[in-house]
Amino acid sequence: MSTRYLGARIPRNEDPRLLTGHGLFVDDVRLPGLAHAAVLRSPHAHARLRRVDVRRAREAPGVLAVYTAADLPASVNGPLPKLIPHPALAHHKTQYALAPEIVRYAGEAIAFVVAETRYAAEDALDLIEVDYEPRPAAAALEAAAAPGAPRVHDDMPSNVCARYTQRVGNVDAAFAAAPHRFAQRLVLDRGTASPIETRGVAAIWDERTGRFDIWDSTQAPIPIRNGLARIFGLLQESVRVVAPDVGGGFGPKVMMFYPEEILVPFAAMRLRRPVKWIEDRREHFVATNQEREQIHDAEIAVDEDGRILGVRTVFLYDAGAYNPYGLIVPIVASTTLPGPYRLPAYHCEFQAVFTNKTSVSPYRGAGRPHGVFVMERLLDRAARELGLDRAEIRRRNLIPPEAFPYDVGLIYQDQAPLRYDSGNYPACLDRALDMIGYKDWPARQRVLRAEGRYAGLGIALYVEGTGIGPYEGARVTVEPSGRVAVATGVGTQGQGHATSFAQLAAEPLGVAPRDVIVHTGDTSLFGWGTGTFASRAATVAGNAVALAAKAVREKAQLVAAGMLEAPAAEIELANGTAFVRGVPAKSVPLGDVALAANPLRFAMPAEWDGPGLEAIRYFAPPQGTFANGVHACIVEIDVETGELRFHRYAVVHDCGRVINPTILEGQIHGGVAQGVGGAFFEQLVYDEQAQPLSTTFMDYLLPTAADLPAIEVDHLETPSPLNALGVKGAGEAGVIPVPAVLAQAIDDALAPLGIRVAAMPLNPSRLYDLISDARRSA
């Protein structure tokens, strides 16, 4: 009988290679005659360039070229593509590969040096003389939104680039009639994704064939290829972009384009030399997109029993200096806010605001942590004010399992109506409460308090929009060796696609997953697709792989039917063979079927519809799927130092059918780690002139393994009705509710001091300040 691979804990196909140092990251690309690039970046957050003099740099030893905006042809140095437009986006601004006149954030690229070594290139940067005329900077979000603030873009009357409102129900009436209303200001500050591998690009131009080979640490190699072909006037097939092994993406690597992605190929073509640029860590802190900064003024209306009558939030979103990604992040924030709860009335309204800071684009969570933080904080407040149990107020407001599909009444980030496909929210909540020992908590907390210890429990719920369109595709091929090749357009940044996609192809073809070789992120192997983002690879590309494998299976049955002299419907595939059902002795290796499917002579049966055991299929979902989950944790705080220690961290997660629990748990673990970083350690600090002050890991604290809890994970499986596999995405689940759950746990731990967390991230020092303030005013 055939082995089940779907849902199995299969070790990752990619690990032996990666763990023995055989990965290929962009910096591992070594080409004969390779030249190295470095970028001159503005030290000012806002300035006019009066003069850029590169003469001395050009004469420096080892320097091959120095480019400024004036040296680039218009085709290369126009405004970079505006990726995601939106009707509400009144001002859509993108930067240039090299700033022609004005720099709008500290770190914006001004000149590009190519030299024999990186050392020589960096030395030459020091020889470039730039005469800056500094301009006042828009730094803090709220001040930047105010009238009269220094303007980031001269042609705008203010820094507000969009105002957007969505409403459900009669919000004003709901609030007017409500017996209880609670308002709250809630703030999340800036952070950065900090992948272990920074960005990097290497390019070689072949003059004889007129072809580019480009290695790019990107999450979206195909759009990069398409864009470069356009910019350089080449056929798409003449540009090969490879996203090789990528050491973490998390969203910021899905920009099309960062300046270096154009400048490196441009220099390689001009100089007829391969060129490589690797971002250093300090550059990463200013030159790679950031996220998270939002200020919400939110209010909840509830009845006497804690049932939600209405919610509204009016918030500011910091777009940074440019907004290539449009309004995705604030739209995701405002549409994630309702979560698993019934909101009969909801008003969300935001202003997107330019500041003289690094641009913002989605980072793992992409607005979801903000929405969940606001909703969960409001429920915590309502529960406290009404004297209700915090789990109970949540249970009373949950969307019941029989209500699916459930229309939230909003338009989601994919411009489709926000409609939850499936889920069982009460079951998830109950399971999480069991896991964390919610019932016994009050008694345990009393014991700890009697010992003078400050421990608290938090629970937070969320719904995660995943698996949005437009489409992805895959090609599945059975080779004469019996091995199976899978190629898809989505790149891989550590998610284990070489295993989960292998499982999806292995199942219908009856081969072992280790015999399925998966290629992702090489445009020469598969040229259609959009990229890896929004927790969509498993759902969208995964279903394409499954559909293609199913088509190959049918073809294999057809070809094997002729070989085994049995009807195609009676051909089974298992253990790398095709055999007649019930007569396993009558079998032929799958590789032989592949060989037979590609005849050298004689007529080929018309019903084969072409040679080979190969198929390409696309999956284009009309809307996303909605995963959900509950996080619960117990923390203890040292009130003398502000340090926080986890006792327990439990995650109950439902992303439909699970393809590989090991990989899924890895996603959750990594997500929780990043969530804890964003809630309790990491903060990008800018001064009043928008100078970034935390551009090293000394100042920007990443959580280490020692800071993180052991994470207990349990899965519920409510299949999605929207795709044949029944899967939903899981890439961001670990991050989303962490600020919310930690805020509640901290409140609970410090309840004797009356502390209420309203701004994240905290860190030991900020928490210590809160504790000291509370003690002083006590």
Added chain:
Amino acid sequence: MKLDGTNSLPAPVDTVWKTINDPEALRRCTPGLKELKATGPDSYQATLSIGIAAVKGTYAGTLKITDKQPNKHYKIVLEGTGGAGFMKGEGTVDLEPQGDGTLLRWAGDIQVGGLIAGVGQRMLGGVGKMLIGQFFKCLEQQFGASSPAEGASPSRGQGGR
């Protein structure tokens, strides 16, 4: 970043005034000053080499002295840029007699950007205080010969954000 402080100098006001207007004395006492070239009255081109935390850099810029009220007050405006970023500063110096000596009050507002802001920012207050301390210590030594150590008090700067 704002810094301020006071120093008691063992010399009369007019001597102090002369010294703090003397390019030679400024050159001698300003830490890291490599070059000070007069470009006009009270206006100089300066090359400064300083290290803040791990960031060592050379800054080329201008130094101007304005708002002069002899024996009482001046304002100093400094601008410099280099590979490690830029610095901009404005400071005031006020003198008043204090016994036989002079009480000098100084206040400054320094803004830095680029690498020194991103990497050296936490050190900036301490380094700024240290450099200013060095400056006044050197000034005191200029007066040292004419006025015995008895009246000299160690420089006291107080800074912070």
